Amino acid sequence: MYEQDYKKYFEILELTHDTTFSEVKSSYLHLKKLYSSNSFIFSSLSNALEKEKRKRILDQIEEAYTILSDYYLSEKKQKSQTIKTTVSNEHVPEFDVYNGNALRLTREVLGINLEEVAFFSKISLKHLENIETERFDLLPPKAYVRIFVRKYAEYLSLNIKKVTDDYMKQYENKK
Amino acid sequence: MKNAKSKVAEIWAIGGGKGGTGKTFLSSQLATYLALKKKQVILVDSDFGGANLRYFFNIKKSEKSIKNFFVNKEPLENLLSHTNTKNLKIITGDSDSISINTIKYSQKMKFLRHIKMLNADYILIDLGGGLNFNTIDVFLLADKMITITVPEITAIDNLFQFVKNAYFRKLNFLLKNYKLKDAAKNIWKDREIYGIENIVDLTDYIKSNLDFDGSISKKISEFSIFIVLNKLRNPNEINQGFSIKSLCIKYLGIPSIYAGYIGFDENFRKNLSLSDYIPKFNVSTRIQKEILEIAENIINKEQITISTIKNV
Numbered sequence: 001m002y003e004q005d006y007k008k009y010f011e012i013l014e015l016t017h018d019t020t021f022s023e024v025k026s027s028y029l030h031l032k033k034l035y036s037s038n039s040f041i042f043s044s045l046s047n048a049l050e051k052e053k054r055k056r057i058l059d060q061i062e063e064a065y066t067i068l069s070d071y072y073l074s075e076k077k078q079k080s081q082t083i084k085t086t087v088s089n090e091h092v093p094e095f096d097v098y099n100g101n102a103l104r105l106t107r108e109v110l111g112i113n114l115e116e117v118a119f120f121s122k123i124s125l126k127h128l129e130n131i132e133t134e135r136f137d138l139l140p141p142k143a144y145v146r147i148f149v150r151k152y153a154e155y156l157s158l159n160i161k162k163v164t165d166d167y168m169k170q171y172e173n174k175k
Numbered sequence: 176m177k178n179a180k181s182k183v184a185e186i187w188a189i190g191g192g193k194g195g196t197g198k199t200f201l202s203s204q205l206a207t208y209l210a211l212k213k214k215q216v217i218l219v220d221s222d223f224g225g226a227n228l229r230y231f232f233n234i235k236k237s238e239k240s241i242k243n244f245f246v247n248k249e250p251l252e253n254l255l256s257h258t259n260t261k262n263l264k265i266i267t268g269d270s271d272s273i274s275i276n277t278i279k280y281s282q283k284m285k286f287l288r289h290i291k292m293l294n295a296d297y298i299l300i301d302l303g304g305g306l307n308f309n310t311i312d313v314f315l316l317a318d319k320m321i322t323i324t325v326p327e328i329t330a331i332d333n334l335f336q337f338v339k340n341a342y343f344r345k346l347n348f349l350l351k352n353y354k355l356k357d358a359a360k361n362i363w364k365d366r367e368i369y370g371i372e373n374i375v376d377l378t379d380y381i382k383s384n385l386d387f388d389g390s391i392s393k394k395i396s397e398f399s400i401f402i403v404l405n406k407l408r409n410p411n412e413i414n415q416g417f418s419i420k421s422l423c424i425k426y427l428g429i430p431s432i433y434a435g436y437i438g439f440d441e442n443f444r445k446n447l448s449l450s451d452y453i454p455k456f457n458v459s460t461r462i463q464k465e466i467l468e469i470a471e472n473i474i475n476k477e478q479i480t481i482s483t484i485k486n487v
Contacts, residue, residue, distance in 0.1 A: 014417075015480070023480050023481065026480070027480070027481060030414065030417055030418075030421075030481060031421060034418050034421060039418065041331060041419065043332075044331060044335050045422060045426050116481070119481065122411075
């Protein structure tokens with residue numbers, strides 16, 4: 001696919017083409033949330049509530065995101081081949097056990113900053129920092145930590161169950 | 176006529192339907208910002224129903240106001256008032272004697288022509304509230320169409336109506352030039368026959384059936400609006416700007432740019448509720464930063480993105 005063919009997908013995600021992958025992801029998540037919700041904002045456009053129309057928009061958003069993810073992945077690969085950076089930068093590493101450090105590393109490879117995670121997950125930045133640095137004493141009660149970790153893993157598109165189980169095991173052990 | 180001028184000004188219009196969303200405030204701040212950037216700026220208060228721009232510039236009820244243009248036929252250049260800010264002049268409005276509905280068509284056209292002829296780098300027009308076509312026509316005259324709203328359903332609803340009306344009127348003007356007067360209206364009337372549900376469908380229909388050389392499509396795509404969200408009381412509300420923008424794009428089919436937001440400011444209210452004139456209208460440094468971002472985004476046609484707002 002040529003560069004200009006991607007234009008359409010950037011437009012669907014309401015972005016210009018010179019943006020970063022992190023931006024694409026943020027916009028995708030925002031739009032997905034908006035069009036799957038029953039936000040009060042829809043009430044002002046009376047004929048806009050039709051389910052079909054929203055379904056169509058959601059499908060388009062999904063398609064655009066899938067295609068653009070591939071685009072960024074291949075572009076990243078090309079870049080890393082030419083610059084010859086370390087192999088670990090090419091794709092998201094998998095960890096045997098997910099701890100705070102593993103979450104941080106995954107996040108950094110994806111080029112996502114903590115503020116962005118905080119913005120979308122509605123988890124405070126401080127909690128997220130404490131999750132990554134495993135300052136268990138500063139974190140809220142267990143049930144909350146589990147929810148936070150799950151949300152965080154979801155945002156990073158990781159295996160939610162594995163990450164939460166791994167993380168909570170360490171939480172139990174060290175606490 | 177244009178050649179006689181030393182420079183061609185860029186016109187910014189600030190509107191958005193509902194009253195009290197901060198149109199006058201935003202106009203005055205953007206104008207000040209541009210003037211501080213050493214641009215020649217003229218700010219026109221065209222809020223005929225509730226002109227109050229002068230409060231922001233500490234100008235007492237002026238002899239010279241826009242009224243002189245309509246009533247005494249004085250040229251607009253004669254009506255410029257100086258402000259405390261270098262490079263910034265304003266034309267004050269008048270809310271006593273002219274009501275927007277009494278302005279004749281020919282007067283309005285003359286007003287629009289004369290605004291364009293003012294000698295400046297930027298001409299900012301502070302529009303009144305409401306959805307009437309006189310307001311919308313001034314809005315459509317602008318090179319940069321800026322809307323401002325607050326995170327309340329009533330205001331957002333008004334914004335959508337305003338933008339929709341403006342877009343429709345623009346479409347009608349445009350098609351008139353192609354000898355397709357009332358085409359949009361008629362197609363819309365029979366929309367069920369054509370299978371048209373919303374403005375996006377209507378635009379698509381026009382583009383694929385009436386546009387033979389692509390020039391209509393090009394002109395339609397030039398219609399784009401800037402969105403500013405005002406009086407935010409918590410950072411989560413910033414997100415609503417992205418939602419409003421998205422609905423403008425996906426349901427109204429109008430290219431939209433989320434230019435920025437302004438947080439609620441308690442001191443600002445105090446400032447304006449003083450009974451005496453304040454020597455100089457000051458805004459907090461936070462607001463100054465927010466205005467800077469909005470102004471630069473409008474100048475460069477750029478938008479705020481989700482990661483640029485991390486420092487809230």
